[in-house]
Amino acid sequence: MDRQKQLKKLLKEVFGYKDFRLEQSNIINSVLDGNDTMAIMPTGGGKSLCYQIPALFGDGLCVVISPLISLMKDQVINLKQNGVEGHFLNSSLSSDERREVERKLRRGEVKILYIAPEGILSQYILNLLSEVKLNLFAIDEAHCVSQWGHEFRKDYTKLSILKDTFPSVPILALTATADKRTREDMAHQLRLKNFNTYICSFDRPNIQYTICERENEIEQLDEFIQKFHKNDTGIVYCLSRKKVETITEKLKDLGYHAISYHAGLSSEERNRNQEIFSSADQVIVVATIAFGMGIDRPDVRFVAHLDLPKSLESYYQETGRAGRDGKEASAWMLYGLSDVVKLSRMLEMTEASEEYKQYARFKLDFMLSLCETTSCRRKMLLSYFDEHIDDCGNCDCCLEPQEMWDATKEAQMMLSCVYRTGQLYGSSYLIEVLRGSKNAKVLDRGHDTLSVYGIGKDVDKKVWDALLRQLLMTNYIAIKNFEYRTLALTSRSKELLRGEVSLKLRKKKEEGQVKIIQKILSGSAHTSHGREDLFEKLRGLRMDIAKEMKVPPYVIFNDKTLHDMCNIMPRSKDEMLMVNGVGQSKHEKYGDQFLKVIGEYI
Incomplete structure (x- = not known):
């Protein structure tokens, strides 16, 4: 042979x-x-x-x-x-x-x-x-x-x-x-x-990408899970240990089976929570990136990010923990201006070489570009890894193309405000000045007398936030002081102020993010065999065996193998060995038990 x-x-x-x-x-x-x-x-x-x-x-x-x-x-x-x-x-x-x-x-x-x-x-x-x-x-x-x-x-x-x-x-x-x-x-x-x-191809076509602007993250997360993953296992990534604990408690209050995982927990707690994640159904682990390599569970149905990852490699690796069984899964992320400032500050405060920082800035810029893009997200993600595809038709940008608007005038207002306030303030304060806030700090500093005071009062704060992200990403402004998060003009600012270039932004959708995701996920939960009752019986048997053996259920057979059993409906050892994922050893251990359940169903 x-x-x-x-x-x-x-x-x-x-x-x-x-x-x-x-x-x-x-x-x-x-x-x-x-x-x-x-x-x-x-x-x-x-x-x-x-x-x-x-x-x-x-x-x-x-x-x-x-x-x-x-x-x-x-x-x-x-x-x-x-x-x-x-x-x-x-x-x-x-x-x-x-x-x-x-x-x-x-x-x-x-x-x-x-x-x-x-x-x-x-x-x-x-x-x-x-x-x-x-x-x-x-x-x-x-x-x-x-x-x-x-x-x-x-x-x-x-x-x-x-x-x-x-x-x-x-x-x-x-x-x-x-x-x-x-x-x-x-x-x-x-x-x-x-x-x-x-x-190999980096494409994971079963993962559906959605990226939304942060408004009220716990409400948005709850809405997402309730609508599309109510009874599913998932992972929620946060940047800090404190946020992990906060989100875990909020999810528990909402009735979810949520557990925490981060480097600040004792090794006993981490091991216990890892075992819960491996063996329990309908569990959500809220984690920092400490919960990453080594996740072998194939039926994670969603990965949610409540903070922006540092790079597309991190994002790809983390979202790739969803849908390892090849079935439909969701990669859902929230982001905002604070992410840009926070990650930039973390990078600049490290003692790494300037060459490393420069490369890390490039990676962060690409990550931001993925968030801000109006074209196919999967296409952009894969292009980073030198892989080229047509529009995927399976991300929020493809399914819900976004309108654009000319934000040049508003960008000029913001750049003028940065300049006239002395390039000494952060994003929130600049927006207050532009919107004509009566905040005591604004009045005490005399900034209510500036020509830019109140000229942006008709522009929503969320629009100003989006504009600032774009200006930071395109290097029209920069973070001057990372401790105080103050913003300053760059050498590129003049061309925008003079109107030599224009700036276009996405127009915020009237419909909510949940409606968009529904269009993405509609019909994704159906199976070809139509024997969901048998599938549940096989899952029940698998869980009983796993508890007795004290191993994760997917170690016995994964969902894909159970679905294949429902398709083939084996009645003998030879037919059972035709099922994807059933080898000689596993058949000897469990084959007869699963054949019995299938025989009773028939």
Whole structure:
């Protein structure tokens, strides 16, 4: 039997899948040929199979560098459910458990070992691995090795020691997000030699993008969830720990099963909440970006951002945690002027090099451009990763094209106000002056006597906020003092003041954001089999087994597999093995129970 047939046989018998997806086959063959390989695949694209299949095909041990203990645990549980001997070495193990894993490694009984980057750097572990036959190092979340990546981790930069210590063992670098500069840095830091690079499409067509201006965030979030995801599991991202706690409490008050996750919680609380998120239905986790890498749950139906991410890489990575099962999901975000000021201040207050800051400013500008665009959001998002598509027809901008209005006159008012108040004030104060506020601060400073005082009283505050975002994004004004958030003119200001250029803005819709989303999501919840009652029975059985086994339900079978059972309606072992996601090991464990429920339904 040739290699490709053997690989497909492994894929079906162990994991229950009929065919490889995206670039999986090419990546696997590159690794098996002994080549260093870089794989850029979207979240949910099946990165883990790219090292699991080679590990099972060849002799020896595959070592996976993974950044999170929770991810290691989930991966090992999944492997064991599929009949694969996988283990991890990390701080969660007792001394006896650790010694047992080491004994199995020396006896050659382990196919895949997960270990943290800081763990593999220890001389003890390096010595241990030198006693074992190795066939591959797989580095997950490999963008963490690059300072240009969005989740840089210092320990990752030391992984070049793998090439020094084990020069003949190929390295597979895996990530979902890396632009050209980050990819080049990854290859340099890991010392990849004559490596092959495979870049899959970044498009996640099942995710529907909607970005709205912030008005009352908790009311907007509640309305969004109630209308479209009332009984779904989701993630809500916030920038600060304090906001995470506040939003969690507000969601609880509204009757949601909401839990918090951020770095300020104890490890016990984080682990407990991670387990709740993995196993409970209809749960919403409110989190900072600390809740990120390692989320393996396939049925997250929405990801909401209440604060602007720092970059499109972060946004793509975070929204990609929705709909990993391929079913329809929502990426919904609120943003406002305060986000621009806050993120700019955070960047400028760091001690990073000017080169890094300049690159980070570029990333933030692109993120803002995605928010302000009136054209297809997916098209713009993918263009950032050098991928080009036609308008998607599945984002708010495509489904509800926005009218534009000429904001040149209002922009000139704002720039004049910035100049005449001495370039010493922030956005809220400038808007007060333009709208003719009787605020004591305005009057005490004598700004009610300026020619710009009150000239914008007929313009809504929300319009002024939107205008300021545009002026900041297009560099017609800049943040002068980050501590006090004061605004100043730039070298570009003159061309707008003189009328040499014009500025066009989106006209605010009369209809609300919920109506727009309804047009996006209409009909998305329907399935092809029409056997929702059977699907619920199978879900109930899955939950009972998961509770008994003390594992997340999706580890037994994911929703996609249950839906496939509803489509195929298997009545025998052979027919059950035709179901996507049912391999030999899982059929032996659970097949008869699921066949019984289907038989009773028939």
